[in-house]
Amino acid sequence: xxxxxxQTDIHAAHDDHDADHDxxxxxxSGFLDRWLFTTNHKDIGTLYxxxxxxxxxxxxxxxxxxxxxLFMPGxxxxxxxxxxxxxxxxxxxxxxxxxxxxxxxxxxxxxxMMVGAPDMALPRMNNWSFWILxxxxxxxxxxxxxxxxxxxxxxxxxxxxVLQTGxxxxxxxxxxxxxxxxxxxxxxxxxxxxxNMRAPGMxxxxxxxxxxxxxxTAFLLIAVMPxxxxxxxxxxxxxxxxxxxxxxxxGGDPVMFQHIFWFFGHPEVYILILPAFGVVSEILPTFSxxxxxxxxxxxxxxxxxxxxxxxxxxxxxxxxxxxxxGELFFMYATMLISVPTGVKVFNWVSTMWKGSMTFETPMLxxxxxxxxxxxxxxxxLMLAITAADFQYHDTYFVVAHFHYVLVPGSIFALMAxxxxxxxxxxxxxxxxKWGKIHFWLSxxxxxxxxxxxxxxxxxxxxxxxxxxxxxxxxxxMISSLGGFAFGATQLIFIGIVIxxxxxxxxxxxxxxxxxxxxxxxxxDSPPAYHSFTTPPVVTQDMVRH
Amino acid sequence: xxxxxxxxxxKRQRTQATRTAWVLGVxxxxxxxxxxxxxxxxx
Numbered sequence: 222x223x224x225x226x227x228q229t230d231i232h233a234a235h236d237d238h239d240a241d242h243d244x245x246x247x248x249x250s251g252f253l254d255r256w257l258f259t260t261n262h263k264d265i266g267t268l269y270x271x272x273x274x275x276x277x278x279x280x281x282x283x284x285x286x287x288x289x290x291l292f293m294p295g296x297x298x299x300x301x302x303x304x305x306x307x308x309x310x311x312x313x314x315x316x317x318x319x320x321x322x323x324x325x326x327x328x329x330x331x332x333x334m335m336v337g338a339p340d341m342a343l344p345r346m347n348n349w350s351f352w353i354l355x356x357x358x359x360x361x362x363x364x365x366x367x368x369x370x371x372x373x374x375x376x377x378x379x380x381x382x383v384l385q386t387g388x389x390x391x392x393x394x395x396x397x398x399x400x401x402x403x404x405x406x407x408x409x410x411x412x413x414x415x416x417n418m419r420a421p422g423m424x425x426x427x428x429x430x431x432x433x434x435x436x437x438t439a440f441l442l443i444a445v446m447p448x449x450x451x452x453x454x455x456x457x458x459x460x461x462x463x464x465x466x467x468x469x470x471x472g473g474d475p476v477m478f479q480h481i482f483w484f485f486g487h488p489e490v491y492i493l494i495l496p497a498f499g500v501v502s503e504i505l506p507t508f509s510x511x512x513x514x515x516x517x518x519x520x521x522x523x524x525x526x527x528x529x530x531x532x533x534x535x536x537x538x539x540x541x542x543x544x545x546x547g548e549l550f551f552m553y554a555t556m557l558i559s560v561p562t563g564v565k566v567f568n569w570v571s572t573m574w575k576g577s578m579t580f581e582t583p584m585l586x587x588x589x590x591x592x593x594x595x596x597x598x599x600x601x602l603m604l605a606i607t608a609a610d611f612q613y614h615d616t617y618f619v620v621a622h623f624h625y626v627l628v629p630g631s632i633f634a635l636m637a638x639x640x641x642x643x644x645x646x647x648x649x650x651x652x653x654k655w656g657k658i659h660f661w662l663s664x665x666x667x668x669x670x671x672x673x674x675x676x677x678x679x680x681x682x683x684x685x686x687x688x689x690x691x692x693x694x695x696x697x698m699i700s701s702l703g704g705f706a707f708g709a710t711q712l713i714f715i716g717i718v719i720x721x722x723x724x725x726x727x728x729x730x731x732x733x734x735x736x737x738x739x740x741x742x743x744x745d746s747p748p749a750y751h752s753f754t755t756p757p758v759v760t761q762d763m764v765r766h
Numbered sequence: 767x768x769x770x771x772x773x774x775x776x777k778r779q780r781t782q783a784t785r786t787a788w789v790l791g792v793x794x795x796x797x798x799x800x801x802x803x804x805x806x807x808x809x
Contacts, residue, residue: 339776342783409790413783443790447798455805466805481801756775 248750257352260344261750262329263646268351269326274715276318276358281708283311288670288704294691304687305373306365312376316493317400318358320627323635324496325350325407328435330646332411334741334748335429337420337757342413350406357399364389375685377482378453380467380475384460394457401446408439408446415439420740422759426520429739430513433520434499437527441488441495444531449485452478476541483534491530493627494594495523497634498565501587504641505569507737508584509576515568516766522561522568529558539610548607555605562598566591581734582656586637589629589664597625600675615685618678624671628707629664636663636714643721644729648747651721659717662710669703738765 249255259265286307290298299307329347333340341347364371369387372378386393415428415436428436456478458464465471467478498519506513513519535543535551569591578584600622604610613619636659644650673696678684682693689697729746740759744752 342780343787346787405791405794409787409794412790413786416786417779417783443794444797447794448801451798451801451805454802477805481805 258348260340260348262333262341262344262347263748263750265341265347265351266326266329266331267646269322269329269354272351272354273319273323273326274718276314276322277711278715279362280311280314280319281711283307283314284704285708287311288701290687291689291697292701293698294689294694296688299687301687302370302373305375305685306371308685309372309375310361310365313361313372314358315627316376316489317397318354320493320631320635321404322354324435324438324493325404325411327431327496327500327635327638327642328407328411331642331741332414332432332435333418334744334752335432335739336415336418336423337740337753337759338414338418339751339754339756341410342418343410346406347410350403350410353399353403353406357396357403360392360399361396364392367392377479377486378456379482380456380459380478381469383456384468386460390460391457394453397453398450401450404442404446408442411435411439412443420753420756420759423740426517427759427761427764429499430502430516430519431496431499434495434502434523437523438492438495441492441527441530445485445488445492448481449489452481452485455481476538479538479541480535483537484531486537487534488527488530490623490626491526493631495527497590497594497631498523500634500638500641501569501590503739504583504587504637505572505591507641507734508581508587509573509578510735511572511576512738512765513568514571514574515564518564519568522564525561526558529554529561533558536605536607536610539607540614552605552607556602559598559602566595566598579735581640582651582653582660583637583641585657585660585664586633586640589660590633590637593625593629593633593664593667597622597627597630600625613678615683616678617674617682617684620684621671621674621678624674628671629667633663636660639714639718641734642741643718644733645741645744645746645748647722647725648729648745649721649725650727650729650733651717651725655713655717655720659710659713662713663707666703666706666710670700670707671703673697673700673703738763 248261249259256264256268259268286299287304290296290304329341332338361371367387367389369389371389372383372386372393374383374386383390415432419428455464455466459466459468459473465473467473467475469475502513502519533551533555535547536555539548539551573588580588600618604613604619604622640651640656677693677696677700680693680696682689682697731745732742733746734742740753740757740763741748743757
């Protein structure tokens with residue numbers, strides 16, 4: 222602890238030095254000093270975002286392999302075992318490597334600026350949180366090149382199937398442990414920053430919604446990542462040390478793993494989506510030119526969703542065989558989530574109602590989010606009905622449902638956040654024309670990709686298979702064509718980002734948009750390397766809710 | 767807020783933040799231990 226205290230002193234002294242000499246924009250000169258040893262929240266945020274985009278491309282390439290194999294019935298391109306490795310790795314990489322780090326990247330960039338802090342509370346731990354990730358994912362991806370191959374039992378890693386993975390399983394478990402450590406340290410840093418580093422006058426109920434949603438997300442992460450770590454540790458000992466936690470032959474219980482996994486897994490879904498709620502709650506008021514409707518109810522709804530996420534886990538395992546009372550409890554508790562979620566959707570629509578709306582690219586993605594995420598929410602409500610779930614379980618209906626929540630949900634919100642804040646981060650405007658092309662191609666292709674999967678599931682096509690009966694051929698071909706189009710469209714996104722960062726000649730103003738709300742817009746675009754070395758004083762008229 | 771008060775405030779904030787971090791870290795490790803421990807005891 223004394224070392225940490227000394228480090229905080231050093232940082233405080235460093236910031237003091239910056240404030241005294243007014244050279245807040247001085248960056249470390251060497252490449253390694255700037256990026257490997259950085260403790261600056263903006264640099265670490267950038268690292269997270271670059272890492273996330275890289276993982277998005279790798280996970281996306283795996284999705285292309287999956288959709289290419291499913292383009293027509295029969296086995297065309299890959300062996301079934303490799304197909305199973307692809308579906309497993311696609312999920313692990315997209316969840317832990319793409320979406321979560323992207324949200325942490327935005328949190329790093331934005332939370333200190335939004336609450337008026339000079340940096341994250343624990344900058345050295347922030348550096349460590351990030352630099353663990355490339356090693357974790359290198360280790361995870363390296364299993365694909367090992368003799369025993371990568372994990373192939375799905376991201377849920379159910380025993381006994383997952384215990385058939387060869388020696389590479391140890392690498393998978395260690396990689397998951399490292400991801401967990403990174404997430405927990407990142408969350409601790411975010412909570413410590415929000416609770417302790419706010420500027421004078423920035424009371425909790427004056428904080429932007431993005432900060433609120435991240436505060437709640439960080440608590441969720443701290444609560445459930447250790448549970449995942451516990452579950453995979455028990456898998457590890459079952460695999461390599463002859464324990465029998467989940468081995469029925471040794472007196473263990475494989476269903477216990479499912480309970481433990483989903484106690485982590487369901488809050489994890491909200492970890493992926495709550496920051497998206499925050500982003501949409503920031504963007505809609507700006508482009509509707511109205512304050513957010515029902516700010517306090519948005520905060521309470523977010524907290525309610527987070528609480529309910531802990532008591533619904535067994536809706537993922539209705540078919541496993543549990544008492545009727547248990548099934549009824551989990552069904553009703555799951556349906557209850559639609560109440561606070563409905564409050565949010567109502568408030569977003571009310572924010573836009575009679576607003577002076579304009580449709581710049583971030584707004585288009587935010588509106589796309591509201592519409593399409595709601596489709597994912599409604600199919601979730603269908604899945605919550607226990608009796609109906611016996612038909613839907615493990616079919617493509619489930620695949621369609623969670624992809625609607627995560628792709629036009631989380632990922633559209635990430636796109637919206639990128640277009641909204643990238644001009645602030647870089648000082649350059651992106652191409653609005655290409656942004657709109659990216660949006661329209663994305664919104665069309667994502668529906669062509671995932672909507673037919675509802676019909677496939679209702680018709681009984683199981684998930685996680687490389688081959689299927691010929692009656693599923695047409696919808697699979699349509700879905701694959703949508704997938705290829707969506708994948709190609711994301712290359713446009715990368716082009717837009719690279720152009721904005723390195724080539725754009727159009728400079729962004731400090732406010733970027735028409736009178737946006739929030740402390741980050743009071744800083745230059747791009748902001749100085751060390752911002753808010755002297756904290757701002759926040760008053761009620763600065764927050765407008 | 768005068769210039770010479772600001773670093774003191776920052777120091778105080780960071781000291782409190784370090785305490786918050788320790789508490790949260792201990793909670794995370796306790797959750798890990800409880801889940802593994804209860805599985806072992808339950809077995």
